[in-house]
Amino acid sequence: MKKKLLVIKIGGSLIEDEKILDEFLFDFTKLEGLKILVHGGGKLATQLAGKLGIETKMNEGRRITDAETIKVITMVYGGLVNKTIVAKLQADNCNALGLSGADLNSIQSVKRPVADIDYGFVGDVEKVNSKMISLLLNNGISPVFCAITHDRKGQLLNTNADTIASEIAIALSQDFETDLYYCFEKQGVLMDVNDENSVIEHIDSKSYQQLKEEKIIADGMLPKLHNCFNALERNVSKVCIGSIKMINGQNQKYTTISL
Amino acid sequence: MKKKLLVIKIGGSLIEDEKILDEFLFDFTKLEGLKILVHGGGKLATQLAGKLGIETKMNEGRRITDAETIKVITMVYGGLVNKTIVAKLQADNCNALGLSGADLNSIQSVKRPVADIDYGFVGDVEKVNSKMISLLLNNGISPVFCAITHDRKGQLLNTNADTIASEIAIALSQDFETDLYYCFEKQGVLMDVNDENSVIEHIDSKSYQQLKEEKIIADGMLPKLHNCFNALERNVSKVCIGSIKMINGQNQKYTTISL
Numbered sequence: 001m002k003k004k005l006l007v008i009k010i011g012g013s014l015i016e017d018e019k020i021l022d023e024f025l026f027d028f029t030k031l032e033g034l035k036i037l038v039h040g041g042g043k044l045a046t047q048l049a050g051k052l053g054i055e056t057k058m059n060e061g062r063r064i065t066d067a068e069t070i071k072v073i074t075m076v077y078g079g080l081v082n083k084t085i086v087a088k089l090q091a092d093n094c095n096a097l098g099l100s101g102a103d104l105n106s107i108q109s110v111k112r113p114v115a116d117i118d119y120g121f122v123g124d125v126e127k128v129n130s131k132m133i134s135l136l137l138n139n140g141i142s143p144v145f146c147a148i149t150h151d152r153k154g155q156l157l158n159t160n161a162d163t164i165a166s167e168i169a170i171a172l173s174q175d176f177e178t179d180l181y182y183c184f185e186k187q188g189v190l191m192d193v194n195d196e197n198s199v200i201e202h203i204d205s206k207s208y209q210q211l212k213e214e215k216i217i218a219d220g221m222l223p224k225l226h227n228c229f230n231a232l233e234r235n236v237s238k239v240c241i242g243s244i245k246m247i248n249g250q251n252q253k254y255t256t257i258s259l
Numbered sequence: 260m261k262k263k264l265l266v267i268k269i270g271g272s273l274i275e276d277e278k279i280l281d282e283f284l285f286d287f288t289k290l291e292g293l294k295i296l297v298h299g300g301g302k303l304a305t306q307l308a309g310k311l312g313i314e315t316k317m318n319e320g321r322r323i324t325d326a327e328t329i330k331v332i333t334m335v336y337g338g339l340v341n342k343t344i345v346a347k348l349q350a351d352n353c354n355a356l357g358l359s360g361a362d363l364n365s366i367q368s369v370k371r372p373v374a375d376i377d378y379g380f381v382g383d384v385e386k387v388n389s390k391m392i393s394l395l396l397n398n399g400i401s402p403v404f405c406a407i408t409h410d411r412k413g414q415l416l417n418t419n420a421d422t423i424a425s426e427i428a429i430a431l432s433q434d435f436e437t438d439l440y441y442c443f444e445k446q447g448v449l450m451d452v453n454d455e456n457s458v459i460e461h462i463d464s465k466s467y468q469q470l471k472e473e474k475i476i477a478d479g480m481l482p483k484l485h486n487c488f489n490a491l492e493r494n495v496s497k498v499c500i501g502s503i504k505m506i507n508g509q510n511q512k513y514t515t516i517s518l
Contacts, residue, residue: 051310085417090361102346102349105354155357156343
């Protein structure tokens with residue numbers, strides 16, 4: 001029987017508010033068994049870019065990453081956010097190891113070809129090195145991934161953290177029974193964004209089409225859901241969206257995705 | 260018989276000049292056997308601090324690290340410099356893994372007590388986790404350490420890169436025959452700082468005293484030499500100072516330290 005593995009992605013205000021982050025990380029250390037954490041840090045990168053006078057350009061919620069911006073992202077995601085999280089996890093006896101996709105060649109990607117938009121130093125995932133990640137897990141190590149990959153030609157690339165989480169979950173599901181959790185500040189996908197209690201508890205491919213047509217699911221939630229279905233189609237056991245409390249069963253309501 | 264291990268520290272303009280860094284890293288990938296890289300990045304941190312309007316305060320060549328400065332250091336050393344080096348090494352087929360002392364709890368330190376000077380978030384090394392570092396080495400991984408440690412209570416600390424290199428070499432010499440190399444832009448310790456050819460080829464405890472008295476060795480070279488002797492006294496096999504070319508035998512002149 002395959003061992004269980006949790007792949008947990010955190011984003012949104014979970015990262016920006018120190019108190020909320022501390023609470024989340026404490027809960028994370030208490031989760032039993034093998035676990036991987038994936039984090040973004042977009043708003044902090046935007047703040048630093050602003051202080052350095054580097055303009056932040058977005059297209060449909062995606063960051064255009066020029067030469068200066070990839071440096072900012074490497075500093076914020078790979079440095080400040082990643083090492084802060086690792087130090088906090090270690091303080092609570094979780095043997096965390098921070099990684100970009102360049103470390104151990106763990107996630108290789110290809111620079112997105114220029115079509116209508118030149119996204120710059122943005123990478124689309126090609127290959128996850130599950131052998132190296134398994135080696136870490138089997139030695140009691142919890143990898144903590146930031147949203148940076150590399151092209152294996154020496155260039156670091158900015159990759160969406162949701163996508164990194166789903167690609168890792170997919171690659172590792174060969175060797176582990178893998179559950180993928182997208183954690184953010186809300187209880188789940190909401191019917192009404194203004195009503196925290198309007199959590200949609202189940203979404204399958206059919207209801208997803210309808211929710212899209214009714215524009216209940218829109219904007220940034222669309223690529224997230226795309227990642228969820230992609231993971232389920234490629235052998236990830238379970239995919240959920242909600243607050244951290246859903247994982248340890250403290251929260252009744254969250255969104256479960258199924259095919 | 261113990262396996263051979265090289266611990267190589269790079270600093271100075273080796274890091275700041277991209278072309279020189281690339282050359283160094285290419286040479287590093289060609290070194291056979293087990294190897295660890297340790298890097299600083301002080302001048303780049305000073306530059307970023309300047310752009311952010313954070314004043315850099317030094318005392319006898321050592322950085323006073325307040326709350327804002329430790330963030331800058333974490334961004335520059337742990338993020339930009341570390342991940343750039345790792346991506347370049349991976350491009351040349353060296354299985355590099357970037358680490359701070361918090362990652363894998365690899366280097367635990369204690370915040371320096373306030374005496375005459377409050378150095379702020381500066382850490383003095385207490386314990387190197389040789390078990391975890393050996394696990395990496397024995398799996399064909401080359402650790403790349405930045406000059407950051409942690410107190411295992413959740414706080415990242417700034418630690419001198421020369422000291423990190425010697426402490427790692429000392430801890431690993433239990434399991435490996437460990438050589439420690441301090442690489443910088445010069446050929447070695449110089450009799451006359453203005454004459455690149457005046458390399459002192461051997462320094463032992465006795466000649467060191469004399470060189471200190473004659474003020475030939477002064478300033479930043481003093482703590483470096485202190486780290487060299489400390490390493491030799493604690494079972495490191497060999498300690499040298501010079502350019503990267505000394506390691507693969509391409510350079511005739513460099514400085515060898517002995518007790």
